[in-house]
Amino acid sequence: MKWLYRLHLWVALSLGAVFVLLGLTGSLLVYQSTLDRWLNPELLQAEAPAEKRVTAADALETVEARTTDEEVVSFLSLPGAHPAVYRFYIGTPERSFDRLVTVDPASGELMGVRPVGKGLMRFVHVLHFRLHLGRSGQTLIGFTGLILLFSMISGGVLWWRRRGYRLRQVPLHHGFGVYAGLPLGVVVITGILLALPQYTRPAVEWFSPLSGLDLDHQSQVDETSKDIGLEQALRLAREDMPGGEIRSVGLPREPEGIYRLTLREATPSGWLAGSGRVVLDRYSGEVLAQQHWSEQSGGDRFMSALRGIHGGSAFGAWGQAVVALLGLVPLLLYVTGLRLWLRRRTRQQQTP
Missing domain, CATH: 3.10.450 (Nuclear Transport Factor 2; Chain: A,)
Structure with missing residues (x-):
């Protein structure tokens, strides 16, 4: 199995740093919303839970009063149970998600404005999902995930061939790979499916139809039409x-x-x-x-569940904690594997 070992080693040495980057950024993104609120409390964190909220319509009116004639308010994210805020996205009809505007749910006052795509956590998100290379970067991430999956499987095969089921007194590199391999594999596979929807959706449709929701509907307008609000x-x-x-x-x-x-x-x-x-x-x-x-359909549910499984939110707070810890595994495997390789190389050089 020397060829498999060399291939496993070559993949680790050439792409190991990328695997580490994806793991660490993934760990941060598990708590993306929380970290974003901590980093930008003046924009995203209400001072206390609102016992009596201003209505969404009043908050919308506050935002619309600050927009220009060329701008539209295109999207609203409502506060959850924590002291969150109303999030409105505004822009032009052609570029509807241009700026984020937040409103305090207790006072109804506008809290702040941020261009969409700005902020540290957004930078981390795009780095993790697209390497800041656009759609081609997203495809690259998907295929990098396939290579990572191969590296994990080949490492497991090498360990199996050498040690069988024995898990005692194994090097840390093997221990991390064996114990964390299955749950990390789930995270990697779901990440691949998310990054490559052009292949994922047709594959899922082989087993179950993807209906989606038709958003091409239009409202019927006449001279007496009045928005319901x-x-x-x-x-x-x-x-x-x-x-x-x-x-x-x-x-x-x-x-x-x-x-x-x-x-x-x-x-x-x-x-x-x-x-x-x-x-x-x-x-x-x-x-x-x-x-x-x-x-x-089952296919619709599967596609909807992918992101929650990948980030752990589908399994609650404990699931998120597990996924955040799994994001550290590529770093541990990279460091311990590099140490094993250097030690083996040193022994070979010392052997007459």
Whole structure:
């Protein structure tokens, strides 16, 4: 198996630093939202949980008062249970996600503005997912993940051939690889699937249809048309999915625009829970399209669950902690493997 050892070694020496980079940035991204709030409290952290929130419509009015005639408010992310804030995204109809504007849910006051794509955690996110190389960088990350998966499998084969099932008194490099190999493999595989959707989606459709949600609907406009308003849209979505928690709202950007709402459904609960979506006519309030989590195909659920599994959030706080620790494993494998290689090389040079 010398050829496999040499190939495993060559991959580690040539791409090991990239594997380490992906692991460390992945560990940080597990807590991306939390870290972003800590780094930017004046923008993203309300002082205390709002016992009585200002309505989303009032917050929207505050933001719209600060926009120019050429700008539109395109998206709203609602606060969760923690002392979070209303997040609005504004821009032009062509570039709708240009700036992030936040509003305090207790006072209703505008907190700050940040260009989308700026900030340390956003930098880390793009580095992890695309290496700051655009879509080609995302594809490169996907194939790098395949090479990492090969490196893990080849390392496991080499360990198996040499030691069998025995895990006592093994070098740290082998121990880290064996004990962390399976859960790390799940993280790597889900990362590959996320990075290569052009291959993932057709493959999934072989087993289960991917329906998605048609967002090409348009609102019917006439001379008497009057927008139902954000609060009415929120009420109608809650009626359509009782017990659901509204997470975000895509706002109409043109006269024919629609309301697109995403809700965390009440059932099922736990790691099986998922999001439902509702599309509303902005004038009549008619439900133009809906997709309950319970009605989605297996393929839709699989694609929706990938990100939660990759980052550990699908399994709660403990899952996130495990994934964050797994992000350190490539660094440990790189350091311990490099030490083993240097020690072996030294012995070979000393052998007459």
